[in-house]
Every structure is written in C-alpha cells, then in structure tokens.
Amino acid sequence: MSWQSYIDDHLMYEISPGHSLAAAAIIGHNGSVWAQSENFPQLSPEEVDKLLNGFEENSPLAQNGLFLGGSKYMVLQGDPGIVIRGKKGPGGCTIRKTNSAFVIGIYDEPCTPGECNIAVEKLGEYLFEQGL
Amino acid sequence: MKESRASCPKYSVLQEIEYNKLNPLRILPTSMTRVEEDGVHGNDGVIGDIIHPIERGIIKDWDAMEDLWRYTFYTGLGWEPGNEGQLLVAEPLLTPKVSRERMVQTMFETFNVGGLYAVEQAVLSLYAVGRITGVVIDAGHGKIDIAPVWEGAIQHNAVKRFEISGQDLTDFLAKELARSQPDVKLDLATVEMLKEKYAAVAEDSSAYVATAEACPKIQHTLPDGQVISVGRERYDVGEALLRPSIFGIEEDGLAEQLLRSVSTCSPSENQRQLIENIVLCGGTSMIRGLDSRFQKEAVLVANPSVRPSLIKPPEYMPDNTLINSAWMGGAILAKVVFPQNQHITKAEYDEAGPPIVHRKCF
Numbered sequence: 001m002s003w004q005s006y007i008d009d010h011l012m013y014e015i016s017p018g019h020s021l022a023a024a025a026i027i028g029h030n031g032s033v034w035a036q037s038e039n040f041p042q043l044s045p046e047e048v049d050k051l052l053n054g055f056e057e058n059s060p061l062a063q064n065g066l067f068l069g070g071s072k073y074m075v076l077q078g079d080p081g082i083v084i085r086g087k088k089g090p091g092g093c094t095i096r097k098t099n100s101a102f103v104i105g106i107y108d109e110p111c112t113p114g115e116c117n118i119a120v121e122k123l124g125e126y127l128f129e130q131g132l
Numbered sequence: 133m134k135e136s137r138a139s140c141p142k143y144s145v146l147q148e149i150e151y152n153k154l155n156p157l158r159i160l161p162t163s164m165t166r167v168e169e170d171g172v173h174g175n176d177g178v179i180g181d182i183i184h185p186i187e188r189g190i191i192k193d194w195d196a197m198e199d200l201w202r203y204t205f206y207t208g209l210g211w212e213p214g215n216e217g218q219l220l221v222a223e224p225l226l227t228p229k230v231s232r233e234r235m236v237q238t239m240f241e242t243f244n245v246g247g248l249y250a251v252e253q254a255v256l257s258l259y260a261v262g263r264i265t266g267v268v269i270d271a272g273h274g275k276i277d278i279a280p281v282w283e284g285a286i287q288h289n290a291v292k293r294f295e296i297s298g299q300d301l302t303d304f305l306a307k308e309l310a311r312s313q314p315d316v317k318l319d320l321a322t323v324e325m326l327k328e329k330y331a332a333v334a335e336d337s338s339a340y341v342a343t344a345e346a347c348p349k350i351q352h353t354l355p356d357g358q359v360i361s362v363g364r365e366r367y368d369v370g371e372a373l374l375r376p377s378i379f380g381i382e383e384d385g386l387a388e389q390l391l392r393s394v395s396t397c398s399p400s401e402n403q404r405q406l407i408e409n410i411v412l413c414g415g416t417s418m419i420r421g422l423d424s425r426f427q428k429e430a431v432l433v434a435n436p437s438v439r440p441s442l443i444k445p446p447e448y449m450p451d452n453t454l455i456n457s458a459w460m461g462g463a464i465l466a467k468v469v470f471p472q473n474q475h476i477t478k479a480e481y482d483e484a485g486p487p488i489v490h491r492k493c494f
Contacts, residue, residue, distance in 0.1 A: 016473065058289055063398050076285045079490065087285055112474055114492035121491055122484075 003035035010123045011105055012037050019111040021119060022091065026127075027102050034101060041069020041106075048102075055081050055097055068093060068106070083121060085113065092116070096124025098132055188274040188297070189224035190231060198238060205243060218247035218475065220466040222256050222458045225270075225277045225291055233486035240481045249466070249475040250493045254279035254286055256461025257413050260453055261445045266409035267394060269386065270458065271373075271416035273298035276386070278393045280406050290396040295383045296376055298416040301369050302327050304379060308365040316360050326352065330362050333370030333421035336428060343367045370419050374429055387429035390440075407440045413457040 003026060011024035025036035031048040047067050054061040057080050066073040066086045073086030073093055084095040091108035094116045105120035107113070185196040205211045219239060223232065232250065239245045254268040254277065264284045270277050276294035280287045306323040309316070330350060334340035349363040371378055374385040384392070394406045410430070412423055423442055430440035445453040453460050469475050476492050484491075 062289060065399075074282070074285065076494075077288055085494075087283070089283075113494040114474060117491035117494070118484075118488075 006123065006127075007035045007037055011103070011119055013119075015111065015115040015119055019115055021105045021111060021116060022108045023106040024120075025104050027104060029100055029102070040104075041071065043069055051084075051095065051097075051102055055084055066093075068104070083117075083124075085117065087113070094120040096120050096128075098124055098128040100132060101127070103127065186274065189272075189277075190227065191235070194234065194238075198242060201238070201243065214244075216243055216245050218466075218470055219245045219249075220462050220469065220475075221248065221250045222253045222462045223250050224275070225252055225254055225279055225286070226293065227252075229490065232489055236476070236481070236489045237486045240478060244478075247470060247475040247477055248481075248489075249469050250489055251462065251465060252279075252286055253458035255281055255284055256459065256465060257411055257457035258284075259461035259464050260413075260449065260457040261411055261443050263409060263411075263443065265405060266411055266443060267390060267406050268411045268413065269390060269417070271298070271412065271414040273415060276373075276414070276416065278386075278390050280394055280397050282397070282402055282406070287397050290393045292389050292393045294386060294389055295381055296372055296379075301331070301372060301416065304372060305331070305365055305369050308368060309360065309362070312363070312365065313360060316354075316358050318354075318360070322354060326360070326362060327369060328418075330366040331369040331419045332366050333374070333419055333425045334367050335421065335425060337375070340367055340371050370422060370425075373416075373419075373422065374425065385429065387426060387433050390430060391433050404438050407434060407438050410440060410442050411454075411457065412442055413454040415455055418455060 006026060007024055012021055014020045021037075023037045023040040025040040026034040027036075027043065027048065028034055029048075029052060031043070031045055047069070050061060050067070053059060054066065055078070059075075061084065062075040066075050066084065068086075071088060073088045076085045076087050076092075078084045082097055084093075084097075086093045086095075091106070091111075092113055093104060093106045094113075095105075096103045103120050103124040105116045107116040183193060183196050185191060185193040185200060191197045205216065206213070209217075211217055221235065221239075223235075236248060236250070239248050253270055255264075257268045257270060258264060258266050258281055265282050267278065267280045270279070275297045278292040278294065280290045302320060302324045305327050306318060306320060309318060309323065309326075330352075334343060343364045347364040347367065349361040350366075351359055351361050353359050368378070374387065376383045376385060383389075390410070391407070394403050397403055397406060407430075412426060417423070427440060427442055434440050445457075449460070474492070476488055480488055480492070
C-alpha cells in the first residue's frame with residue numbers, strides 16, 4: 001500500500017452520499033509529508049511543532065487556537081493524547097496522532113464532524129496498530 | 133420510518149417525548165423501589181427504601197437504571213421488543229467517558245435501539261431558545277452547571293459546577309424548618325413540595341436583609357393535618373444561590389461563578405457575546421424572583437462595558453420551555469439528526485463498539 005493510496009482510498013473517499021473530506025494528509029512528527037491530497041494546505045514547522053504537544057488537555061492549542069496552513073480552528077473536545085478535533089465555522093478538522101505521524105482530515109459543509117472523525121480516527125487507529 | 137424519542141436522564145426526572153410533539157409525553161421521577169418478583173400491584177411486595185439511580189447527574193446504579201429504562205421504553209412509550217425506536221439522549225455535563233460508553237452499550241445491546249445520538253444538555257438548552265452561542269446555567273435537582281457554548285461547542289475548560297443544587301436547597305429548607313418548628317415532623321418529599329411552592333429570592337441584598345426584621349409568615353396545612361408556618365426560610369433558600377456564604381459554604385455565588393467561567397473562555401472577544409446571552413434554565417431556576425435578581429447581581433459584578441442579559445424563549449415556544457429546555461432542544465435536534473442519518477446506527481455500533489459515541493456525537 002503506498003501512502004498516497006491511504007489518502008485516496010481511506011481518507012478522501014465518499015463517506016456517505018455526497019459527503020467527503022475537503023482535504024487530508026499524513027504528516028510525520030518531523031513535519032515531512034508522507035502523503036497528502038491535492039489541496040491540503042502547507043503546514044509551517046511551527047504548526048507541526050505545536051501539534052506535537054497539543055494533544056493534552058488545556059494545551060496552548062485550546063487557548064490560542066489550532067492553526068493549519070494559516071487557517072485557525074477552534075479546539076473542541078478531543079481524546080487526550082490521541083485525537084484533536086477542531087472547528088472552523090461549518091467545517092473543521094480532525095487530527096489523529098500515531099507513533100510517528102499525524103493523520104489529518106479537513107472537512108467542510110456538507111460533510112459532518114462525525115464523518116470526518118470516523119474516517120480519520122479509523123485510519124489512524126489502523127496505522128497505530130501497525131506500529132506506524 | 134421509525135419514530136424517534138428524546139430521552140433526558142436528569143437528576144430527579146427522566147423525560148420521554150414523542151417525535152413530533154413539543155411537550156413531554158411522560159415525565160417520570162427517577163426514584164424507584166425494589167419489589168419482589170411476584171409483587172405487582174400495591175405496596176405488598178415493596179422491599180427497602182426508595183432508590184435514586186442517578187446521583188448528581190451521573191448514573192450510579194446501572195441495574196436500577198436499566199429497569200427504569202425498560203419501564204420507560206416498553207411500558208411508558210409502548211415500544212415492542214424487536215421494533216424499538218430511535219433514541220436521542222441528553223447527557224449531563226462532565227459525564228465520564230466510561231459512563232457514556234456504557235450507556236451506548238446498554239442501549240444497543242440490551243434494548244436494541246434502532247439508532248442513537250447523544251448530546252450534552254447545555255447545547256440542547258440553547259437550541260430550545262433558538263441559539264447556538266451563550267452561557268447555559270442549568271439549575272437542577274442534583275447539580276447546577278455553568279457551561280459556555282460557542283457555536284454549538286461547549287468550552288469544556290470553562291465549565292463550572294456550582295456547589296449547591298436543588299436537593300441541597302431542599303435539605304437546607306428542611307433543617308431551617310426543623311429549627312424554627314421542631315414539633316412538626318417533615319419528610320423530604322414534603323419539604324420539596326414546600327420549596328417548590330414558597331421559595332423565593334429577595335429583590336436585592338438589602339431587601340433580603342430586611343426579611344430578617346419583618347417577614348410575613350405563611351401558614352401551610354400539610355396533608356397529614358399538621359400546620360407549618362413558612363417565613364424567612366423561603367428567602368433563605370433563594371439567597372443561598374446568590375450568596376452561599378450565608379450557609380457556611382465558602383464559595384462565590386452564581387453570578388460571580390458565571391463571570392469567572394466566561395472569563396476563562398478564549399478568545400476574549402467572545403466573552404461579551406457569551407455574557408449577553410445567558411440561559412437560566414432547569415427546575416431550580418424557577419424560584420420566584422431568581423431571574424431578575426440574578427441579572428442584577430451579574431450587572432454588579434461584570435465589567436461596566438458589558439451588559440449581562442438573560443435570553444427569553446421565543447414566543448412560539450411553550451411556557452414550560454425553560455424548565456424542560458434540555459429535551460425541548462433534544463426534540464428539535466432529533467428532527468434534524470435522524471432524518472439526515474447523522475446518528476449512530478446499529479451497524480456502526482457493531483463495527484466500532486461503544487467508543488463510536490465519542491466520534492459521531494458532536
């Protein structure tokens with residue numbers, strides 16, 4: 001399985017009729033892009049850095065906002081240490097941390113937060129179990 | 133198409149409501165007694181005291197709760213085994229993840245519901261008044277919670293639980309009445325009734341102080357014939373919410389706690405909109421005079437540039453909206469969530485297990 005096919009088949013698929021993610025990527029903890037969808041924003045090194053420590057409760061991301069490629073997301077209830085969920089107007093993002101990477105999904109209307117969560121967290125869990 | 137029901141496990145009351153009506157079909161108190169297997173009618177088979185499976189908003193006695201749900205679904209709502217409907221559950225704040233997952237598991241595995249969706253009560257209370265942003269003060273029997281909500285998302289790090297709740301006020305009133313009239317025997321259920329009938333909040337703190345001097349005493353005849361007089365105690369009960377120090381509880385009052393909660397919300401530009409949109413709901417919020425006094429206190433404590441104000445339910449909503457705001461909101465949300473298939477289906481549950489609730493219910 002190439003990394004790109006993880007993106008195409010397991011993140012950018014049609015989750016329910018007419019609903020799919022706007023963008024997705026798998027990014028290493030060091031900032032390197034393992035694979036991404038066409039329109040995934042470029043993350044700055046500082047943004048990736050903030051992600052590394054951002055999964056705990058009351059992290060600076062919750063206070064100041066989560067930034068992905070310059071877009072600001074409001075941090076919502078996540079799973080400490082594992083998942084960050086963010087919201088930006090009618091859209092948002094889900095980030096699942098694995099041993100050496102972040103699986104990131106960005107969604108917009110009409111896709112729902114629940115659908116984004118399912119896609120990202122399912123793939124993230126799978127990769128985590130594979131030791132990645 | 134199966135009909136959906138909204139279920140709201142609250143501290144003292146479990147409410148079920150029909151899909152397309154906007155009033156509760158059934159309001160059941162969450163207190164039960166154990167009966168022997170064969171005891172069906174009357175008190176013949178009753179063993180032991182009254183049980184309350186829900187304490188301070190959290191389910192403590194799961195077996196009893198299951199029985200209560202069973203009664204509600206099959207007897208109360210008339211579901212048939214094998215043809216269960218869909219359920220929207222209004223959860224209290226600060227429900228532990230484990231508790232949430234267990235609830236989901238029970239619903240799918242024991243009751244075989246067709247679909248489930250879980251939402252926190254604070255968000256639903258806002259929907260009931262037609263908003264998605266504001267601070268919700270849900271004043272109930274087991275707990276009073278202050279929760280700022282921004283665009284439908286609860287700001288979890290700003291949520292505060294207030295030390296005193298409806299049941300504490302009842303206990304408090306019972307103690308005060310026992311002190312002023314030691315000869316009158318009262319049980320808690322009677323005190324609860326007296327509280328609901330007479331409790332009030334003075335217009336402002338000087339009016340409260342004045343009640344120490346002169347307060348008209350009301351004579352109330354209890355069902356068993358005893359007569360009890362309720363005087364200043366009725367105002368004590370109300371004042372406890374605004375100044376718990378009167379009762380030896382070293383905590384700030386409701387208004388200060390609200391402002392403190394909002395001040396931990398970021399970004400700070402949002403704080404103004406939160407303070408100007410407060411929803412005061414729940415059974416305990418119905419104490420006479422609480423809303424206007426609360427607003428006065430909030431104005432005193434807040435920054436002069438901000439005007440704290442309470443949201444009033446829209447005119448087309450029924451009168452009891454604020455008491456039952458959480459599942460009013462649930463009823464409204466159920467109409468959106470289930471037709472759009474945003475709920476958890478049995479298939480999804482089977483695939484992912486109870487943790488699916490954290491992902492899908494948002």
